[in-house]
Amino acid sequence: MKSDKPKKSHKAALSRRSFLKGAALTSAGAMAAVASLSHLKPAHADAPMPAGAVERLGPGPAPIELKINGEVKRLSVEPRVTLLRALREHLGMTGTKLVCDRGACGACTVLMDGRTVTSCMVLAVDARGREIVTIEGLGNPARMHPVQAAFVVADAMQCGFCTPGMVMSIAAALKRNPKAGEDEIRQSVAGNICRCGTYPHVFAAALNTARGFGAGKGNA
Amino acid sequence: MNRFEVVTPADVEHASAMIAKPNCAAIAGGVDVLDLQKLGVTRTATLVNLKPLAAMNGIDEKPGGDLRLGALVKLHEVAEHPVIRKRFSAISDAARQAATPQIRNLGTVGGNLLQRPRCWYFRNPLTNCLKKGGDRCFSVGGLNRYHAIFGGGPSFIVHPSNLAPALVAFGASAHIVGPGGVRTVELEKFFALPSVDPHRENDLKAGEIITEIIVPAPARGARSIYIEAREKQSFDWPLVSVAAVIVANGKTVSQARIVMGAVAPIPWRVPDAERTLAGMAPSEENARAAAKIAIKNAAPLPDNGYKVKIAEVLVRRAILGAASEAATASDQT
Numbered sequence: 001m002k003s004d005k006p007k008k009s010h011k012a013a014l015s016r017r018s019f020l021k022g023a024a025l026t027s028a029g030a031m032a033a034v035a036s037l038s039h040l041k042p043a044h045a046d047a048p049m050p051a052g053a054v055e056r057l058g059p060g061p062a063p064i065e066l067k068i069n070g071e072v073k074r075l076s077v078e079p080r081v082t083l084l085r086a087l088r089e090h091l092g093m094t095g096t097k098l099v100c101d102r103g104a105c106g107a108c109t110v111l112m113d114g115r116t117v118t119s120c121m122v123l124a125v126d127a128r129g130r131e132i133v134t135i136e137g138l139g140n141p142a143r144m145h146p147v148q149a150a151f152v153v154a155d156a157m158q159c160g161f162c163t164p165g166m167v168m169s170i171a172a173a174l175k176r177n178p179k180a181g182e183d184e185i186r187q188s189v190a191g192n193i194c195r196c197g198t199y200p201h202v203f204a205a206a207l208n209t210a211r212g213f214g215a216g217k218g219n220a
Numbered sequence: 221m222n223r224f225e226v227v228t229p230a231d232v233e234h235a236s237a238m239i240a241k242p243n244c245a246a247i248a249g250g251v252d253v254l255d256l257q258k259l260g261v262t263r264t265a266t267l268v269n270l271k272p273l274a275a276m277n278g279i280d281e282k283p284g285g286d287l288r289l290g291a292l293v294k295l296h297e298v299a300e301h302p303v304i305r306k307r308f309s310a311i312s313d314a315a316r317q318a319a320t321p322q323i324r325n326l327g328t329v330g331g332n333l334l335q336r337p338r339c340w341y342f343r344n345p346l347t348n349c350l351k352k353g354g355d356r357c358f359s360v361g362g363l364n365r366y367h368a369i370f371g372g373g374p375s376f377i378v379h380p381s382n383l384a385p386a387l388v389a390f391g392a393s394a395h396i397v398g399p400g401g402v403r404t405v406e407l408e409k410f411f412a413l414p415s416v417d418p419h420r421e422n423d424l425k426a427g428e429i430i431t432e433i434i435v436p437a438p439a440r441g442a443r444s445i446y447i448e449a450r451e452k453q454s455f456d457w458p459l460v461s462v463a464a465v466i467v468a469n470g471k472t473v474s475q476a477r478i479v480m481g482a483v484a485p486i487p488w489r490v491p492d493a494e495r496t497l498a499g500m501a502p503s504e505e506n507a508r509a510a511a512k513i514a515i516k517n518a519a520p521l522p523d524n525g526y527k528v529k530i531a532e533v534l535v536r537r538a539i540l541g542a543a544s545e546a547a548t549a550s551d552q553t
Binding site: 054055056057058059060078079080082101102103104106109112115116117118121122123125126169186187188189190191 | 221222223224225226227228229230234250251254255257258265267269271296319320321322323325326454455
């Protein structure tokens, strides 16, 4: 089956990807420019709230700090801005995908204090003080996370929109139980929908990682 | 999504005073609140953030054996907690089968109990249905395959909470803080039929906040179970769910509480079926008879007759599942 498929040209894949990424960054840049109009004072961390104090944010933009992939990021967002939109449109981190925007598909999965969450259902202001890890923080093409590498080896993607979310869910499950079996793997991606139907390869990639092979081969 | 402000109150009383004002609402896990805001079904201008209120958090086993669940406890905590899994397994089973891993990491106990119906007419911002102040329930004469088979009219929504049937089966109560002070209400009496008021699913008054749930210690020899039938196995709302708590002494059932979910606008307890089991052996035959009684008053709509059969089968399975464990436990004690 696998060998029947025409091999995707690495170059073609890259140019399509860089086109999409370029387009996304351009629109993110435009949004950032709009946001900066009302962002006149320098961003600062909110002081820890003294007892009895009341915080009121918005509806206009408020300066906040988010800790993403170990780095403190300063941005200015309206309280209605979700963590997902903050990542994609304010910070240009487009690895986390926007698909259903209702917490139903899992494409926007990130880790918050080590647990998977749909970032489309988290307000960015509520992510303050939390450790956020996105797909960009898990690994990069030169230094892939074992789950990412296993996805490459198992050909566990087609259109790729669900892939970052799948990888985050599986990475979180394997961190909790590095020897997770197929049932546990299936449970871990129960909230990640793949419309291409790549599930068998996704499970294979996860199980290969759990069994300790497949890791690192994607770098070769 | 409309613009809104987020206000963090100092304490529950302050939060209660704030959400009593028009165009204000509480937000905790935010899954349903943000869903409704994004849909435009609600356009709340001020969201009062309950998450930092530590008094509303935590899972405790009280000295007398009661279980206290803070309203801010996340569904994954309920699903994974060793005491709940051991002594209140229907509650952890219900939490584990709710939504997705990602949503269970966000969603709270209070939010699960107070989430609005999944009815596609209610959630469609273009329909002004009965629940939203309109003059008719569009499921009547419309598409109603997921709607109520018990307790419907004038609205035919089903209550969407997984935890509610399990908590009602255990006789749990809610502690509520409101402008009028503090009150405790049995969850069985908390949920309200649309014949009482079609605009809401419960008895929560303006400004009131559920702060915690108290689950009384189960009787000796009690065992519980929560099972559900769904269209999609990975994750889905149940077509029918059943929670059962069965107390067995020796070979007979001394007490049974059976509550169905997703079949009525409230968690649907079936006292007649419970009574037939009392004093009887939890046999296949008796479970089958009780299940028949459980569905005898079903009033399905044109598209949802199939739910009656599913309900009957699940009630039978729940009785047998809980009773076999209860018998084992009773032998051991």
